[in-house]
Amino acid sequence: MIDIHTHILPNLDDGPDSVEESFSIINMAYLHGTKGMIFTPHFLVGSFINNRDIVKSQYNQFVIKAKDLFPDMEFFYGSETMISPHMLNHLRNKEICTLNDTSYILLELPFINYRTWIDDVIDSIIKMGFNVIIAHPERCEALYKNIEIVERIAGESVYFQINAGSFLGIYGKTVKSFADFLLEKGRVSFIASDAHSTRTRNAVMQPAYEYVSRLKGEAFAKKIFVENPGKMLGDEKINI
């Protein structure tokens, strides 16, 4: 499996604050079948300005040791960018890390209110030539209260990534049932850990893989956990 959404690089955001904890998170995932990981620290104007230079420099230092400890794992860098009207300039100036420097950007929406400018910002990002992966839509109250927003923003260059833990109920029943609903509707292109620690929000995706295999068949689970991330890393187009 390839995990496209993690907060594992130490001291950059609300993930681990020691290298040792980072390695413990990776080790748990490794022991449960994850063989590739993208580090996606938050890019959040006003809180975490993890621009490309910062992420790349932290990644370069970290990955030397990580490859020593986990020689058959692959590591990549990216970011999880909170949508805002200001981010367009940062994106234009190449300050925001896309996933593995591809045309795919991992985009976070506000959890509570869906502002009217959000559709326009998504449109602008796509017009700039990017593909948008919406991080954990199942956690956004505005979306599960207004499913028509999902249908409106879904399109050829917009994909949805569900958190593995959502299927297991770690964010509560409502989030779990919305994750199940999106899976049933065929709206899920990626499932990732969104790991922050070795505790509840860890990087183990195996139980979610088994859950999706049971519901939709193993071929589908492979597509979501392995093939789509692989294509994305190669900047290939993904069929939703």
Ligand SMILES: [Fe+2]
């Ligand atoms: Fe995240």
